[in-house]
Amino acid sequence: MSGENHITEVGGTGVPIPGDDIDTDQILPARFMKEVTFDNMADYLFYDARRDDDGEFNDHPLNRFEGASIAVINSNFGCGSSREHAPQAMMRWGVDGIVGESYAEIFRDNCKSLGIPAVTTDHETVVELQEWIEANPDGEIDIDVENEEVTYGETTIDVDIDHAMKEALVEGIWDTTSLMYSNKSKVEATVDGLPYVEGDD
Amino acid sequence: MSNGTLYDKVWDKHKVTELPNGQDQLFIGLHLVHEVTSPQAFGMLRERDLDVAYPDQTFATTDHIAPTEEKKRQRPLKDDQAEEMLTALETNTSDNGITFFGFESGKQGITHVVAPELGLSQPGMTVACGDSHTATHGAFGSIGVGIGTSQIRDVLATGCIAADKQxxxxxxxxxxxxxxxxxxxxxxxxxxxxxxxxxxxxxxxxxxxxxxxxxxxxxxxxxxxxxxxxxxxxxxxxxxxxxxxxxxxxxxxxxxxxxxxxxxxxxxxxxxxxxxxxxxxxxADGIDPLVTWGINPGQVIEISDTVPEPDDFEARTDREAAEQALEHMDIEPGQSMLGYDVDVAFLGTCTNGRVSDFEEAAKILEGNQVDEDVRALAVPGSESVRAECEARGLDEVFINAGFQWRRAGCSMCLAMNDDALEGDEVCASSSNRNFIGRQGSKDGRTVLMSPAMVAAAAVEGEVTDAREYLDDEPAGSASGVGEAAD
The missing domain is CATH 3.40.1060.10 (Aconitase, Domain 2)
Incomplete structure (x- = not known):
């Protein structure tokens, strides 16, 4: 949570999480949000999808690619509820970066808050990468945030990253509280221009 | 780029400065807080020894974990985790001078029901809450955005969020x-x-x-x-x-x-x-009531239409989603949703838990009985809604028809309390999400619809065109859906 960290590059083995419109209720079912810290969230990641009817682990990719650092997802990932519990769970499970077709906005914002680069590329490229991971479970994937590239095996692909996310990660200014805290007097000036804000108690 | 819209004007009024990362620092005029997404944020503030910057612009209530059965609202709550969350919220709000609408206040309820009815949500505001349904407040002509917990920390500590203009x-x-x-x-x-x-x-x-x-x-x-x-x-x-x-x-x-x-x-x-x-x-001219047939809110049809074939969709992603939906819902393309068996009827939520929603449902229920195989819950969106409904005698209509009349909370919308689907139950629901597992059971099935449609489904035990129950149409007599609309 420190604002000092510059995140220019993340890497490791991959885990494909295929499917479009995967919502945050699937990523982190609501019944596991009844905790006042995020500490245990990794245990609940994709809780239902990862288990069969007897509660045993099934062949969900998260079970098959234990230890992975780079999640590869499809389109509109993280839609639905705003719960930061979802990317928190992914981060605490081990995900350091995400490559995918597209993200729901609140999810992407939450990733930025946590310093998780979430980059995008087209459908075909994502599917190729997902297939490559299936064939190369121990293969390294590298997300170069600064140069907007992803490298796996012999392949390097160009990816896109939201401008604000890139700036925040590369410059190490993704802790927005620190960033905004120093602008107190400007906030006061803004407040002065708002007719509805004035110690009405 | 837009120009001269309400969004542009409200944004400009609340923009503090441009941040080094290119985003705007935006002042938040109304910050709504609930028990589930805030304790971690208050924890982060404590770690950094920061105070809440604008406690007078901050209001809290408890909704997600709130038990809706009267007897279960005794403190300490039986559910230890729920009790811990509620206690944390009480402590965090009182320590920081934030107004909290608890069970005893008579004003407790779903944040997005409470803030409008108290007049907290007003035009020209920026509203933020750690809940994606914060868009609700836009009904007044404000910018309402759902935020994650780290952003809640931002708002608590600075009164602002870092945001990109849309x-x-x-x-x-x-x-x-x-x-x-x-x-x-x-x-x-x-x-x-x-x-x-x-x-x-x-x-x-x-x-x-x-x-x-x-x-x-x-x-x-x-x-x-x-x-x-x-x-x-x-x-x-x-x-x-x-x-x-x-x-x-x-x-x-x-x-x-x-x-x-x-x-x-x-x-x-x-x-x-x-x-x-x-x-x-x-x-929207002359549209029929809509119901979902799938596992996201876009998989929806007018009640007179039939469930589409996956091949009807142009986009690959939509075709795949349709296949998955048909399997989960155990339904066939070409089938009508009319007659789809319903086990549970759920009325309430931040979408449809207001007085008029219960009024419309009550029109259907008056003089009718909930099907004996249906479990039916009416959960007011706030305690004020409950009181108003009771003052109008609506609670009697629900209870006489066989509905359980509950206390305020999010309830079975996301099942963080005891209200949940079991197994592969089908729920006719006035809520907003039909995602797999959303209502508390991974095999549970949700059909989203209006409150009137929920009431009709409760009575028939299956998805029904509620218009058959309105006006002078005798129950069950309308043969063609189109006719009933006239």
């Missing part, structure tokens, strides 16, 4: 709604037309005659589900309907001050010649 899409909803068709049907129609990710990168400005004709509770329902269409915020320009609603509410100024405030409200409306990034028209 594009503005104007959605003109034209036409007139028939009897038994509601705001819920409008927003489901919009999502059907534009898709569940159609709004990504945009805020939605809803307008047109069908929107202008809605009362405030209807407008709240429309804006509420903006996020289901992928839009982080949605709003409606304020008008006399808005001002009439606000007048006399607890946190709304009175007399001359009201008139002064109204000048501000008028000033932030979209200009006649405002420029939008995009303008679309949705034809």
């Amino acid at each position: 594009k503005v899409r104007r959605i003109n909803v034209e036409g007139e709604l028939g009897e038994g068709v509601y705001a819920k049907d409008i927003i489901l129609k919009i999502i059907q037309d534009l898709g569940v990710d159609g709004g990504v990168g945009h805020v939605y400005e809803y307008g047109g005659e069908a929107i202008e004709a809605l009362d405030m509770e209807g407008r709240l329902a429309v804006c509420n589900m903006s996020i289901e269409g992928g839009a982080r915020a949605g709003y409606i320009n304020p008008d006399e309907t808005t001002y009439d609603y606000l007048k006399g509410r607890e946190y709304v100024p009175e007399g001359d001050e009201f008139e002064e405030r109204k000048e501000y409200w008028e000033s932030i409306k979209s200009d006649e010649d405002a420029e939008y990034d995009d303008v679309v028209t949705v034809d």
Whole structure:
């Protein structure tokens, strides 16, 4: 949570999480949000999808690619509820970066808050990468945030990253509280221009 | 780029500065807090030894974990985790001078029901809450955004969020709604037309005659589900309907001050010649009630239509989603949703848990009985809604019909309390999400619909066209759905 960290590059083995419109209720079912810290969230990641009817682990990719650092997802990932519990769970499970077709906005914002680069590329490229991971479970994937590239095996692909996310990660200014805290007097000036804000108690 | 819209004006008024990362620092005029997404944020503040910057702009209530059975609201709550969350919220709010609407206040309820009815949500505000349905408050002509917990920390500590300005899409909803068709049907129609990710990168400005004709509770329902269409915020320009609603509410100024405030409200409306990034028209004239058939809110049809074939969809992603939906819902393409068996009927939520929602449902239930195989829950969106319904005798209608009449909370919308689906139960639900597992059982099935449709489904034990129960139509007599609409 420190604002000092510059995140220019993340890497490791991959885990494909295929499917479009995967919502945050699937990523982190609501019944596991009844905790006042995020500490245990990794245990609940994709809780239902990862288990069969007897509660045993099934062949969900998260079970098959234990230890992975780079999640590869499809389109509109993280839609639905705003719960930061979802990317928190992914981060605490081990995900350091995400490559995918597209993200729901609140999810992407939450990733930025946590310093998780979430980059995008087209459908075909994502599917190729997902297939490559299936064939190369121990293969390294590298997300170069600064140069907007992803490298796996012999392949390097160009990816896109939201401008604000890139700036925040590369410059190490993704802790927005620190960033905004120093602008107190400007906030006061803004407040002065708002007719509805004035110690009405 | 948009120009002269309400969004542009409210944004500009609240913009503090541009941040080094290119985002804008935006002041948040109303911060709503609940027990589930805030304790971690208060924890982060403590770690950094920071105070809450604007406690007077911050209001809290408990909704997600709130038990809805009267006997289960005794403290300490039986559910240890729920008790811990509630206690944390009580401590965090009292330590920081934040107003908290708890069980004893008579004002507890779902944040997005409570803030409007108390007059906390007003035009021209920025509203944030650690809940994606914060778009609801846009019904007053404000910018309401759902935020994650780290952003809650930002708002608590600085009164601001770091945000990117979005594009503005104007959605003109034209036409007139028939009897038994509601705001819920409008927003489901919009999502059907534009898709569940159609709004990504945009805020939605809803307008047109069908929107202008809605009362405030209807407008709240429309804006509420903006996020289901992928839009982080949605709003409606304020008008006399808005001002009439606000007048006399607890946190709304009175007399001359009201008139002064109204000048501000008028000033932030979209200009006649405002420029939008995009303008679309949705034809709502004479639409039938809509129901979902799948596992996201975009998988939705008018009740007179049949479940589509996966091949009917152009996009690969939609075809795959349809296949998955058909399997989960155990339904075939070409089938009508009419007659789809229902085990549970759930009325309430931040979408449809307001007085008019219960009124409309009660019209259907009056003199009818819930099917003996159906478990039926009526959960007011707030304790004020409950009190108002009870003052009008609506609780009696629900109880006599066989509904359980509960206390306020999010309840079975996301099953963080004891209210949950079991096994592969089918729920006719006035909520907003039909995601797999959303209502507490991974095999559970949700059919989203308006409150009137939920009431009709409860009575018949299957998905039913509620219009058969309205007006002079004797129950069960309407053969053609189209006819019943006339």
